[in-house]
Amino acid sequence: MGVPAGETQVALRGRSQELAALERVLATARAGSSAVLVLRGEAGIGKTALLDYAASRAVGFRTAGVAGTESEMELPFAGLHQLCGPMLGRLDELPGPQRDALSVAFGLREGDVPNRFLVGLAVLSLLAGAAEDQPLACLLDDAQWLDDESLQVLAFVARRLMAEPVALIFALRDPDDDRELAGLPELIVEGLSEPDARALLASAVRVPLDPLVRDRIVAEAHGNPMALLQVTHALTPAELAGGFGLPGRRSVASCIETAFHRQFRSLPQESRRLLLTAAAEPTGDVDLLWRAADLQEIPADAAASAEAAGLVEFGTRVRFHHPLVRSAV
Numbered sequence: 137m138g139v140p141a142g143e144t145q146v147a148l149r150g151r152s153q154e155l156a157a158l159e160r161v162l163a164t165a166r167a168g169s170s171a172v173l174v175l176r177g178e179a180g181i182g183k184t185a186l187l188d189y190a191a192s193r194a195v196g197f198r199t200a201g202v203a204g205t206e207s208e209m210e211l212p213f214a215g216l217h218q219l220c221g222p223m224l225g226r227l228d229e230l231p232g233p234q235r236d237a238l239s240v241a242f243g244l245r246e247g248d249v250p251n252r253f254l255v256g257l258a259v260l261s262l263l264a265g266a267a268e269d270q271p272l273a274c275l276l277d278d279a280q281w282l283d284d285e286s287l288q289v290l291a292f293v294a295r296r297l298m299a300e301p302v303a304l305i306f307a308l309r310d311p312d313d314d315r316e317l318a319g320l321p322e323l324i325v326e327g328l329s330e331p332d333a334r335a336l337l338a339s340a341v342r343v344p345l346d347p348l349v350r351d352r353i354v355a356e357a358h359g360n361p362m363a364l365l366q367v368t369h370a371l372t373p374a375e376l377a378g379g380f381g382l383p384g385r386r387s388v389a390s391c392i393e394t395a396f397h398r399q400f401r402s403l404p405q406e407s408r409r410l411l412l413t414a415a416a417e418p419t420g421d422v423d424l425l426w427r428a429a430d431l432q433e434i435p436a437d438a439a440a441s442a443e444a445a446g447l448v449e450f451g452t453r454v455r456f457h458h459p460l461v462r463s464a465v
Contacts, residue, residue: 148185149361150332157323158190161303165271166196170297174317175307177325180362180392183307184458186325187275190305194273197303198266202274204281204308206463213241215286216259218419219274226265234258241285252285256292263293264300271301279308279317291316327359337364362458366395396464399445406438411448415465420453 148155157173164171175183191199200219208214224242227235237254240247266272279287294304294317306317310324328336333354337345357363400411413428429438439450447465449455456462 148182148189149336150328151182151186154182154186154323154325155189158186158305159193161305162190162193162197162273165273165301165303168299168301170300170302170304172294172297172304172320173306174320174322175305175325176310176322178360179309179460180360180366180458181325181327182361183325184277185361187277187305187307190273190303191275194271194303197271197273198269199273199275200266202276202282204276204278206281209281209283211283212285213255213283213289215276215282216255216289217242219276219286219290220259220262223262223266226262229265230258230261234261238262252288252292255285256289256296259289260293260296263297263302267301271303273303274305276304276306279306280314287316291320294320327357328361328364329359330354333357333359333364336361337367340365340367362392362460366392392458393460393464396447396458396461399447400461400465403441403445404438406434407441410434410438411442411465414448414454415456415462417454420455422450422452422454425450425454 154175161171161173175186177183187201191201200222202215202219204215220238220242227238227244230238233254234257236245236247237250238258239245240250241255263272263274276282276290279290282290290304290306294306297304306320308314308317327333334350337350337353337357353364353367357367400408403411409432410425410429413432413434414425417425417428426436429436442448443450447457447461449457
């Protein structure tokens with residue numbers, strides 16, 4: 137999720153209110169009660185960085201993460217499987233109807249389309265069981281891209297968690313029509329203040345920056361941290377030195393994606409091929425990626441340039457530093 141190592145503290149400049157809210161959610165779960173929070177905001181506003189912060193502060197927790205992916209929106213229960221997959225060792229502990237419904241939903245056995253109520257109860261039982269030994273933090277990024285079935289079940293679970301030490305934190309772009317998560321505790325993540333935006337921009341620029349250019353960048357970014365951090369990649373040194381103007385009809389997400397695409401295009405050919413392969417594989421399975429890379433005769437050292445550019449990490453899983461990196465690639 138989100139921000140490259142070493143940039144997290146910079147990216148969280150001016151977020152004291154949001155960090156305090158996350159700390160309260162984790163403290164509530166740590167004390168033995170459930171807590172839910174929905175983070176809403178535009179692309180690049182810092183929601184992923186806030187989830188990264190929550191993960192770093194969840195000391196003593198078991199953490200489970202989900203990142204919604206556009207390519208899986210039409211696959212029923214895909215997001216739910218991503219969340220619950222590591223917990224399926226407890227499947228046999230569930231009551232029979234719940235176990236059967238979840239098994240069918242995840243393709244572990246044949247059967248009719250499962251009853252979503254039973255699937256919801258099964259996931260509720262599964263999370264409660266996983267939290268018996270230690271608190272559980274479920275971090276759900278880009279929830280607007282989860283399949284409908286998964287989002288409906290997770291909203292059901294969020295409204296029924298009570299005395300379980302579970303923290304459930306959603307992050308999503310604010311959609312026009314969002315019924316599933318309506319009514320849950322939420323926090324709108326807004327743009328940075330002008331002083332914080334100026335300071336963040338100054339930390340990102342490595343070339344001369346004309347004061348008028350700086351003022352226009354700050355004004356047109358509307359406090360969006362990702363836009364401010366990526367603007368040096370989207371604009372040429374000449375544009376930064378003077379004569380700058382973002383096309384007025386381009387969205388912030390489009391500008392950020394353009395910046396990521398320029399970084400991608402600047403990589404060596406083998407690194408670009410490796411990133412393209414990684415972007416096409418939505419689960420982040422690093423073993424599968426390297427098998428695919430081997431079939432294409434992509435050398436292992438192709439990963440170094442992509443990681444050095446701050447676009448991706450190849451660890452136990454493939455982790456793009458922002459969902460817009462994947463779509464740009």
